[in-house]
Amino acid sequence: MASSSDSGRPRDMASSSDSGRSSDMTSSDPFTLERRAEIAVVTFDVPGASVNTLRPGFDRQFDTLLDELQRDPQIRAAVLISGKRDSFIAGADVDRFRDVTSVEDGTRLAQVGQRVAHRMAASEKPLVAAIHGSCLGGGLELAMACQARIATDHPSTRLGQPEVQLGLIPGAGGTQRLPRMVGLEQALELILTGEDISASKARRLGLVDDVVHPAVLLDVACDHARRLAGGQPTRRERESSLVNRVRSVVLEDNPVGRALVFRQAEANVRARTGDTMPAPLRAIEVI
Numbered sequence: 001m002a003s004s005s006d007s008g009r010p011r012d013m014a015s016s017s018d019s020g021r022s023s024d025m026t027s028s029d030p031f032t033l034e035r036r037a038e039i040a041v042v043t044f045d046v047p048g049a050s051v052n053t054l055r056p057g058f059d060r061q062f063d064t065l066l067d068e069l070q071r072d073p074q075i076r077a078a079v080l081i082s083g084k085r086d087s088f089i090a091g092a093d094v095d096r097f098r099d100v101t102s103v104e105d106g107t108r109l110a111q112v113g114q115r116v117a118h119r120m121a122a123s124e125k126p127l128v129a130a131i132h133g134s135c136l137g138g139g140l141e142l143a144m145a146c147q148a149r150i151a152t153d154h155p156s157t158r159l160g161q162p163e164v165q166l167g168l169i170p171g172a173g174g175t176q177r178l179p180r181m182v183g184l185e186q187a188l189e190l191i192l193t194g195e196d197i198s199a200s201k202a203r204r205l206g207l208v209d210d211v212v213h214p215a216v217l218l219d220v221a222c223d224h225a226r227r228l229a230g231g232q233p234t235r236r237e238r239e240s241s242l243v244n245r246v247r248s249v250v251l252e253d254n255p256v257g258r259a260l261v262f263r264q265a266e267a268n269v270r271a272r273t274g275d276t277m278p279a280p281l282r283a284i285e286v287i
Contacts, residue, residue: 030058031065032083038076038229039222040069045083052084053093054138059112069125077225080146081130081218086156088131089139094166106171113138113172120145121177126228130221132214135159136196141172144181147228149208150221151199159207160196169283179287182206184252188265188287192280262287 030046042065046052069078082088092113100106120127120142129135129143131151140159143149151157161170161178169175170191179187182205190197202208212220252258262284269280 029061029064030055031061033065033068035075036222038074039225040072040075040078041218041222042069042078042080043083044080044089050084051087051090051134052082052139053090054113054142055093056096059116062116063119066119066123070123075125076229077126077128079128079130079218079221079225080142081221082132084133086133086154088129088133088135088157089142090134091137091139091162097166097168110171113141117141117145117173117177121147123147126225128221128225128228130217131159131199131208132157132217134196136162137170137174138172141170141174141177144177144207145173148224150210150212150217150224151202151208152214152217153199153211154214155198157199158196159199159202160194161191162194162196164192164277164279164283165194167277167279169279169286175283175286178207184258184261184287188261188284191283191287192265192269 028047030044030052032043032045034041034043044052046055069075096109100109126148127146129146129149131143131149132154133156135143135151135158137160140161143159151159161174163170163174170178175191178191181187182190186205189195197205197207199208199211203211209224210220252261266281266284269277269284273280
């Protein structure tokens with residue numbers, strides 16, 4: 001494991017006396033599961049790759065992991081963290097898109113990510129994403145499916161949905177979860193431009209619950225997981241209920257306001273790209 005100074009992982013994490021690799025996993029799996037008392041620490045580290053991407057078979061491997069988490073009565077919550085130096089999850093493996101030659105192929109591929117995200121969101125045991133490095137596309141969609149997100153203040157930590165820059169739209173729930181977390185206007189801005197943002201801005205928007213130094217990322221994420229397991233609300237939920245209430249009522253909680261926001265978003269897309277980029281317009285339809 002890398003040191004805490006360059007990976008956001010404490011030096012002693014792998015040396016815990018009760019940690020160990022799951023017996024259900026093989027050496028080719030990108031996941032390892034260790035325990036910190038009642039908290040499971042799940043490390044995602046794609047073998048032989050410089051960054052983590054979502055590759056074929058990821059859903060089956062993650063299903064095995066989630067099954068183990070649910071079966072173990074001593075585990076009350078889990079933290080998902082990356083084993084890479086500056087990458088949480090950089091999205092789906094773009095090579096997978098070369099195999100998409102029909103609507104049916106695209107639908108099946110999107111449903112894989114959606115199914116995993118739905119299962120994470122419905123988990124009875126809280127899941128906390130500990131984010132250091134790039135958290136983009138499908139990586140952000142999985143992080144949003146967790147019950148909380150903690151990010152580092154390191155410059156390499158960037159969050160976003162860049163799919164439109166590839167002629168795609170977020171396909172694993174990002175078009176639905178992001179507006180519910182940060183508000184319709186902010187979500188449209190992020191999805192339609194494909195731009196990524198810093199952890200501090202993500203915190204202000206309500207996309208992450210806390211921003212911390214890389215050296216304490218895992219400790220803070222585990223503490224947060226314990227609080228969630230005990231039924232305590234997240235700080236992001238408390239702040240969003242106060243800061244965004246008025247704007248939500250005016251623009252987002254009524255059909256007239258939403259229609260206005262969507263019309264302005266479409267006008268902005270057409271002014272910026274004309275009809276040369278269909279993906280942003282399709283994203284508006286989906287949202």
